[in-house]
Amino acid sequence: MEKKEMICIVCPVGCHMEVVKNGKSEEGYEVSGNQCLRGKVYGIKEMSNPTRVLTTTVKITEGKLPRLPVSTKGAIPKGMMMEAMKVINQVEVQAPVTVGKVVIKNLLNTGVDVVATRSMEADSRSQSQKVS
Ligand code: SF4
Numbered sequence: 001m002e003k004k005e006m007i008c009i010v011c012p013v014g015c016h017m018e019v020v021k022n023g024k025s026e027e028g029y030e031v032s033g034n035q036c037l038r039g040k041v042y043g044i045k046e047m048s049n050p051t052r053v054l055t056t057t058v059k060i061t062e063g064k065l066p067r068l069p070v071s072t073k074g075a076i077p078k079g080m081m082m083e084a085m086k087v088i089n090q091v092e093v094q095a096p097v098t099v100g101k102v103v104i105k106n107l108l109n110t111g112v113d114v115v116a117t118r119s120m121e122a123d124s125r126s127q128s129q130k131v132s
Contacts, residue, residue: 051075
């Protein structure tokens with residue numbers, strides 16, 4: 001019997017739950033230990049198709065810092081994280097960047113974009129080197 005113990009991360013209460021695969025129940029899983037319906041939904045999703053928001057950085061040229069913080073705009077399947085990081089690691093953006101700028105559109109056909117989570121001005125030193 002497939003079962004998993006987990007802590008619900010939907011709210012700060014952090015209920016300890018057990019999710020058991022059960023063909024007899026309507027959703028295919030039986031959830032216990034949850035104090036509300038949101039926990040049940042989370043538990044079933046964790047068993048059937050766990051997803052996460054991916055937060056990381058990409059290279060930025062002529063920025064004030066060498067890396068730009070980015071994040072997926074929504075959750076993507078947990079099993080795609082390694083492949084997603086390979087794609088993200090190949091990206092290099094040019095400063096300046098405004099928060100919310102789409103860095104990668106439709107990451108791995110998930111329908112989820114990768115966006116900048118902060119703005120970054122161009123480094124004035126690299127600008128002045130260009131002029132001289
Ligand atoms: S089951 Fe409900 S009350 Fe418990 S942690 Fe999840 S969201 Fe919060």
